[in-house]
Amino acid sequence: MSTQTLTSSAPLAPAAQDLSSLPPHELVPVMARAGRAAQAHLARMTTADKSAALLAAADALRAAQAEILAANALDVAAGEARGLSGAMLDRLRLDDKRLAGIADAVAQVATLPDPVGEVIDATSRPNGMALSRVRVPIGLIGIIYESRPNVTADAAALCLGSGNAALLRGGSEAVHSNRAIHAAMVRGLTSCGVPAEAIQLIPTQDRDAVGAMLTAAGLIDMIVPRGGKSLVARVQADARVPVLAHLDGICHTYVHASADPVMARDIALNAKMRRTGICGAMETLLLDAAFPASQQVVAALLDKGCELRGDARAVALDPRIQPATDADWDTEYLEAILSVAVVDGLEPALAHIAHHSSHHTDAIVTADPAVAEEFLTRVDSAIVMVNASTQFADGGEFGLGAEIGIATGRLHARGPVALEGLTTYKWQVRGTGQTRP
Amino acid sequence: MSTQTLTSSAPLAPAAQDLSSLPPHELVPVMARAGRAAQAHLARMTTADKSAALLAAADALRAAQAEILAANALDVAAGEARGLSGAMLDRLRLDDKRLAGIADAVAQVATLPDPVGEVIDATSRPNGMALSRVRVPIGLIGIIYESRPNVTADAAALCLGSGNAALLRGGSEAVHSNRAIHAAMVRGLTSCGVPAEAIQLIPTQDRDAVGAMLTAAGLIDMIVPRGGKSLVARVQADARVPVLAHLDGICHTYVHASADPVMARDIALNAKMRRTGICGAMETLLLDAAFPASQQVVAALLDKGCELRGDARAVALDPRIQPATDADWDTEYLEAILSVAVVDGLEPALAHIAHHSSHHTDAIVTADPAVAEEFLTRVDSAIVMVNASTQFADGGEFGLGAEIGIATGRLHARGPVALEGLTTYKWQVRGTGQTRP
Structure with a gap:
């Protein structure tokens, strides 16, 4: 598959330092458009190329261990100074072993079956037209999450593995950790020819950026909130974009x-x-x-x-x-x-x-x-x-290899959602000149 | 399957004359709850029972020909008096042949494969748990439509055939026609033991009823607008409930x-x-x-x-x-x-x-x-x-037998949507005492 169009084109987005000077309601559309352009590239990547890119991202996370742990130490120190609870600090804190687990999880996504291109069903019509429904990526997925820096890597890997671009908005508690993890993954991905805009991290902690994501209908195709009930409730209440989530597990x-x-x-x-x-x-x-x-x-x-x-x-x-x-x-x-x-x-x-x-x-x-x-x-x-x-009730326990979340809505996907739930389908019709009577 | 719980219970909703005295923001939730209760019955109906009910509804439409055409004549006369365009009047007008076509379309749904209960996939886990994903109805579908009275019958039949309840809101131009068609269908359905609340027609033309439907998250599971671009645009802009639609066909x-x-x-x-x-x-x-x-x-x-x-x-x-x-x-x-x-x-x-x-x-x-x-x-x-x-690009031409609409959104269903697109799935897990390590 040709990648020439993208690799030979101008940069898809302004440099990060330019972006962060934009107000959120301008920033999010600019980043979303860049993500959509990058996604057109992801949609055409072969399974082997996606796997190679994920493995490179995992390697880059391992290679950046010192940098990521140093960034995480800044977040933990700031959290302690702000009096975060022990449970919050535990969610935030990374060490050698946790970071190795994060990298391994990214590498693990590379081993999962690729849903993109799967023929869901195929029929032919009496007039000779052949119809098939083929799985394709959804497009640009927005992930809004709280203090767990592993979500940066997990969500990005699942999106990339299913051919989707990701627009990540992490919590302010983990801002340095998220930036370091994101930077390392992008290094790995771009070394395999993936556009940097495939996985973007919103560079501002301005809360208006969340609102701008939730209302970016037509630019962001789906939002996945990852965090506590108040975050999910806010996302569900305010989103004009479809949301994949569960509020309660009663x-x-x-x-x-x-x-x-x-x-x-x-x-x-x-x-x-x-x-x-x-x-x-x-x-x-x-x-x-x-x-x-x-x-x-x-x-x-x-x-x-x-x-x-x-x-x-x-x-x-x-x-x-x-x-x-x-x-x-x-x-x-x-x-x-x-x-x-x-x-x-x-x-x-x-x-x-x-x-x-x-x-x-x-x-x-x-x-x-x-x-x-x-x-x-x-x-x-x-x-x-x-x-x-x-x-x-867990994607891993269900054999899905991972999960982007568990959905309790009734449309699109229910229960543990992994790569397949991050796809949709299109109808392909192959004719030989048929016109409709 | 037992239907005892429902048939022996108190009426699910106040009588229609009580309902129409309620303001729309109270009326819609009352009707939606009644529809949801009725849907629990539909979800358990066998394919044969649903088919029999649809055939009875088709027969009832044929038997009510005089009543429906008389009601339609009132709408056409009112439309002429209001100066509706020739195209609008043509959409509104019924005759023997068109009404026969409407009844035939309802009977046709009875012949389509029933998606409910279909096992999408099944696996077993190393610990012996058996997992399957099984198609189930979505729940309560809201249909908001304009001057074509055939939508009353078409949409109701597709919802019922897929085990969903329908809450219909037709245009004011066709109010008498819609009521007559709805009444006939309900006569047919209830003669087969289907609760009357399975297919409900909003009894008021107050436009606030549309707004109340669009914001009935948790009560209405999906909205399908059927009509011109301004209707679809309004529904997409205001809905807090997922919408299945296309705005443009460029x-x-x-x-x-x-x-x-x-x-x-x-x-x-x-x-x-x-x-x-x-x-x-x-x-x-x-x-x-x-x-x-x-x-x-x-x-x-x-x-x-x-x-x-x-x-x-x-x-x-x-x-x-x-x-x-x-x-x-x-x-x-x-x-x-x-x-x-x-x-x-x-x-x-x-x-x-x-x-x-x-x-x-x-x-x-x-x-x-x-x-x-x-x-x-x-x-x-x-x-x-x-x-x-x-x-x-049409459900009939694609061999789906009918269509509730064509969707250009990216989630849940795309292109022509018929019975399968009106279903979702649940995970069924069959264990033998497994606990999670």
């Missing part, structure tokens, strides 16, 4: 009457307590009134240090369970707290889930295959599980 | 140097002149400077009564060609006017299309297979064609 596990007691206990413990802060963590446990081992399940959770808040019948199971308020059923705790309700069979369980789920991931534990299939069919969530922990 | 045909002269002439004539008012009509013809028969192609178009507006080199082809202005290259004429440019090969043609296309449908006429593939790969439009008329 995940349920329903223990059916037929459930194996040991399996139910183990799944409940894992779904809640393995990591309480992830979006796939269970937040509500529904125990069937006819399940004989509910006391053992709640005792195991309580013994592990989980606070339980229950409805009247759940409270009766164990004196350590506190009464739940109405708000508990709609709360994503993201910590060692769990709401527990006792339900009279499948239909009330389905009704509770329909009413309170955030449609992220909901699970049933049951030994009855017909009940399992009914649950799988009728629960209207991005991920529906039988006899497994909701903590599996 | 379609190009590029005649490559190698094109067969007769094929080029026939395709150009058909693409422009078969029907000038449809979105797939060609609006710009790009003639390669090395194509030897450009004069014959433009002469054929001029002889057929097409007005041509050309760049300097096109004007030189025939004295009847007028000079084009800059605006011509970005104009969707929808009449017998065509802009014509002479280009120096594939790259300038691709550049012109990238700059001016509305990304609806673009075509090349060429005898060179390598050039054809390059064009198919590099033109970034919903539909890209080789050696065929752009007027084929």
Whole structure:
């Protein structure tokens, strides 16, 4: 494939020092247009060329270790001076091992199957026209994220691997880290002939830049927010560009009457307590009134240090369970707290889930295959599980190799989204002179 | 599948006379919630049951012929009194034959393959979990349309066939026709056990109802505008709900140097002149400077009564060609006017299309297979064609059986959208007790 048009053309964007003098409402369109122009190049890269570029970017990250860790130290020092919480500082902090993990993740994307060019389906018409739907990149993806500098590399790699350009807007806490990671990746990518504008980092921390991205309909094709609920809520409220995201992960596990007691206990413990802060963590446990081992399940959770808040019948199971308020059923705790309700069979369980789920991931534990299939069919969530922990809700665990995020919207892509979710399709029609009667 | 929950429950919505007394910002949420509740029923209907319901709706439309034509006569009389244009009145007017066509189209949807339940892909993980992605309905689809009463039946049938509920908002010109068509369809559907709220028609012509639909995020899952450019532009500008639509169909045909002269002439004539008012009509013809028969192609178009507006080199082809202005290259004429440019090969043609296309449908006429593939790969439009008329851009012509519309957005669905585009998917995970390490 020819790259001549692009490599022989004038620079696609003003130099970075020029850009940062522009106000955000001018800056974002300029960068977006440059990204779109670069994306036309990415769309035509072969899988082998994209893989080589990703491996070069990973190598460049490894080679820039000293520079990136020095930049990160500036961010961590500034964060400490500003009194960031320990959890925030932990998200921000890089070390040799974390940076190696970031580089490895970029290299890993190079090994994933390339969705671009895949023929989704092909038919021919009675008049002889051949039709096919072929996967193509979406275009320019905007990523708006907070304090985790690894998102700079992860998101850029997934966009590039799927032929998309990326416009990155990281949080101010990680500004030096993000710049160093971005600069290293661009060095690697451009060494393989990828235009520098394929992966751009917004050079200003002016918050108006976020607003300018959210309203850049026609210039940015999709926004992916990566961060806490307030960021996602703002993006969803203000965006005029399609958003791929989930706001809440209010995940349920329903223990059916037929459930194996040991399996139910183990799944409940894992779904809640393995990591309480992830979006796939269970937040509500529904125990069937006819399940004989509910006391053992709640005792195991309580013994592990989980606070339980229950409805009247759940409270009766164990004196350590506190009464739940109405708000508990709609709360994503993201910590060692769990709401527990006792339900009279499948239909009330389905009704509770329909009413309170955030449609992220909901699970049933049951030994009855017909009940399992009914649950799988009728629960209207991005991920529906039988006899497994909701903590599996993750692109890596699903075999996607990585994920740009988990989507709970109903259009385009649901659940863990990786390379395929970063593509769309076009119709290709091959005729031999057909005209329409 | 059990329908007991729904059929034994209280009515899902207040009666129509109660509804129409509500202000639009209360009315739309009430109807949307009722539609969502009904959709839970539709999602569980078998293909056979949906087909039977659609056939009953078609029969009910046929049985209500006198009532529908009488209602239509009221609309036509009102339109004449208001001085509607002949074209508007023609869109509005029904007769025996048109109504039979509407009923037949509803019955036709019953024969289409049902996408719901289709397994898109299935894998299993090393830990034994089985994963599959299964097609499910989107939910509640809002349809906002103008004076064509057939949209009431077409859109309702496509939504129902794909397991979606529909919330219809027709134009005031067709208010009586829409009510009569809607009432007949609901009679047919409810005779098969479908909840009446599956297909609802907004009972007020208050324009605030449109605004309330466009901002009903979380209640309406997708909006499909059907009508003129001003309607679509308003919907796209104001919607907080995803919109499936195309604003413009600025379609190009590029005649490559190698094109067969007769094929080029026939395709150009058909693409422009078969029907000038449809979105797939060609609006710009790009003639390669090395194509030897450009004069014959433009002469054929001029002889057929097409007005041509050309760049300097096109004007030189025939004295009847007028000079084009800059605006011509970005104009969707929808009449017998065509802009014509002479280009120096594939790259300038691709550049012109990238700059001016509305990304609806673009075509090349060429005898060179390598050039054809390059064009198919590099033109970034919903539909890209080789050696065929752009007027084929239509769900029926693509073998989809029908279409809810043609989408030029990049996410979810592109080009002609029919039943499959009205679905999304969920992940089903079948485990045997797996917990995440």
